[in-house]
Amino acid sequence: MKNRISLILCLSLLLLGVGTRAQNQQQRLENHVYFLAADSLNGRKAGSPDARRAMRYIENEYRAMGLRPLWGDDMRQYFIQEIDNVLSPQMTTINSDSVSSYEQRGDIVYCNLVAVIPGSDPVLKDEYVVVGAHYDHLGLRNGKVYNGADDNASGSAAVIEMARQLMARRSQLARSVIICAFDAEEIGLWGSTALASQMSSCGLLSHVTMMMSIDMVGWLKGGKLDFSGTATLKDCSAMIEEAAQRSGIRVSKNRYETSPFGATDTEPFAKRDIPTLAVTTGLGSPYHKPEDDADLIDYAGMSKVTDCLVALVSTMASRETVMAATGKISPKHKNKLPVLEAGIVLGIGTNRLNFCNTAFITKPGVDAQVGLTGQLNFSKHLGLQVDALFDRSTSKYPPQEDLLAGSLSYGQSSLLVPAQLKLILGNRTANFQVGLGGFYSYLLRSDLTDHEKGVTERVRILPTDQYGLTWSLSVRLMEKISMGCSFYYAFNGNNDKFSIDTKRRSSLFNVSYLF
Numbered sequence: 214m215k216n217r218i219s220l221i222l223c224l225s226l227l228l229l230g231v232g233t234r235a236q237n238q239q240q241r242l243e244n245h246v247y248f249l250a251a252d253s254l255n256g257r258k259a260g261s262p263d264a265r266r267a268m269r270y271i272e273n274e275y276r277a278m279g280l281r282p283l284w285g286d287d288m289r290q291y292f293i294q295e296i297d298n299v300l301s302p303q304m305t306t307i308n309s310d311s312v313s314s315y316e317q318r319g320d321i322v323y324c325n326l327v328a329v330i331p332g333s334d335p336v337l338k339d340e341y342v343v344v345g346a347h348y349d350h351l352g353l354r355n356g357k358v359y360n361g362a363d364d365n366a367s368g369s370a371a372v373i374e375m376a377r378q379l380m381a382r383r384s385q386l387a388r389s390v391i392i393c394a395f396d397a398e399e400i401g402l403w404g405s406t407a408l409a410s411q412m413s414s415c416g417l418l419s420h421v422t423m424m425m426s427i428d429m430v431g432w433l434k435g436g437k438l439d440f441s442g443t444a445t446l447k448d449c450s451a452m453i454e455e456a457a458q459r460s461g462i463r464v465s466k467n468r469y470e471t472s473p474f475g476a477t478d479t480e481p482f483a484k485r486d487i488p489t490l491a492v493t494t495g496l497g498s499p500y501h502k503p504e505d506d507a508d509l510i511d512y513a514g515m516s517k518v519t520d521c522l523v524a525l526v527s528t529m530a531s532r533e534t535v536m537a538a539t540g541k542i543s544p545k546h547k548n549k550l551p552v553l554e555a556g557i558v559l560g561i562g563t564n565r566l567n568f569c570n571t572a573f574i575t576k577p578g579v580d581a582q583v584g585l586t587g588q589l590n591f592s593k594h595l596g597l598q599v600d601a602l603f604d605r606s607t608s609k610y611p612p613q614e615d616l617l618a619g620s621l622s623y624g625q626s627s628l629l630v631p632a633q634l635k636l637i638l639g640n641r642t643a644n645f646q647v648g649l650g651g652f653y654s655y656l657l658r659s660d661l662t663d664h665e666k667g668v669t670e671r672v673r674i675l676p677t678d679q680y681g682l683t684w685s686l687s688v689r690l691m692e693k694i695s696m697g698c699s700f701y702y703a704f705n706g707n708n709d710k711f712s713i714d715t716k717r718r719s720s721l722f723n724v725s726y727l728f
């Protein structure tokens with residue numbers, strides 16, 4: 214009996230202890246979000262004194278729980294953006310002593326916080342699990358404060374509390390865990406880019422087991438915690454399920470981050486082939502609106518999210534082997550286009566003939582194309598596209614024309630081979646391409662139809678071999694689909710038997726699907 218009483222007593226104390234811990238964590242999360250998303254911080258615009266205040270708050274929290282800097286004795290990683298060329302801005306880490314001289318020069322200096330919980334295994338401690346959240350937001354716009362409570366005071370707060378729990382159980386962590394707060398996410402993922410490049414230059418990046426970005430986790434509200442990137446790491450799905458079960462949370466999992474429009478701090482790491490997970494409770498909050506305030510956040514939900522992520526990171530940091538799923542990086546993050554691409558293409562548009570030395574132009578008719586397209590990509594920004602198309606075009610003679618009274622239409626079928634140099638802007642999934650080149654066209658058949666009489670007869674107005682200029686504009690979406698316009702201007706046009714200089718002009722809308 215006595216034993217049973219003491220057992221019950223022990224259990225209730227334990228439950229009370231766990232309960233209070235959870236209560237305290239929720240209270241702390243709330244305090245962090247209310248501080249970071251307060252009007253007095255003016256929306257934490259990247260590189261501003263307000264963002265610095267947010268950074269110092271997070272730094273104090275990190276220090277108070279005993280986190281160590283990853284590099285030297287300073288958690289702050291100051292960096293500036295340097296533009297070598299417009300297409301690839303560089304983030305350069307600068308010394309803390311030189312910050313004021315850069316600022317005097319007119320540079321905006323940004324600042325990440327990078328801390329570490331050293332792993333306990335003598336070998337595995339040289340491998341790293343990176344956990345980060347951006348703390349910057351949009352600042353002030355039209356006199357309104359964009360507080361960014363969900364985006365991303367919530368993630369910053371969750372990372373602080375994750376670090377606290379991970380510190381408490383650090384003896385169980387075999388790998389080291391890097392804890393970071395990123396600046397300048399909202400203006401182009403600059404903070405995470407600066408960290409990835411700094412880790413790369415000091416040889417640490419290749420030792421990263423997994424990088425996790427926690428962005429907008431304040432709106433659980435009975436819903437699911439969303440993980441994107443499970444296919445980049447072996448057994449990732451199972452590890453998430455286990456962590457979810459332990460923390461009593463529902464999750465949704467996506468193999469990859471796929472949206473070409475959404476981006477978070479995982480991107481600079483994923484682009485360097487590091488397995489990544491993007492964690493969020495979704496876009497339920499007033500996203501990028503001044504209404505994204507601290508009083509709308511689900512703090513009990515955030516506390517569960519924190520517990521779930523601590524469980525997940527602990528597993529990743531303590532399992533003997535955690536392997537990247539080799540080669541399985543999201544297509545969105547595969548920066549390089551494949552060297553060779555092929556697909557099918559359809560085009561529809563208008564065509565007309567321009568009789569140059571008579572100032573006589575036919576009325577536009579229909580031009581339709583179908584065929585194969587191939588592209589050889591020499592580099593990220595330059596490719597050569599060659600198509601082989603069957604082309605059927607028509608053009609109409611105006612009925613009022615004396616020379617050819619009545620309603621006539623000219624039609625021609627040809628084999629068309631355009632070749633263009635393409636300038637490519639964007640990545641593999643989504644890009645914009647401008648092409649310029651020439652075309653060759655072999656005339657298969659041409660005919661003239663008299664619609665009044667209902668007769669079609671073969672004629673030869675244009676030469677068998679035609680060539681000219683072509684150019685195009687196109688947009689690639691979802692890696693495989695491309696849409697755009699192409700234009701053709703023929704240079705040669707007179708057939709031996711038909712001495713009028715006749716130039717063909719076509720404009721088409723194209724859709725292509727790449728295999």
Ligand SMILES: [Zn+2]
Nearest residue numbers: 364365428429
């Ligand atoms: Zn964000």
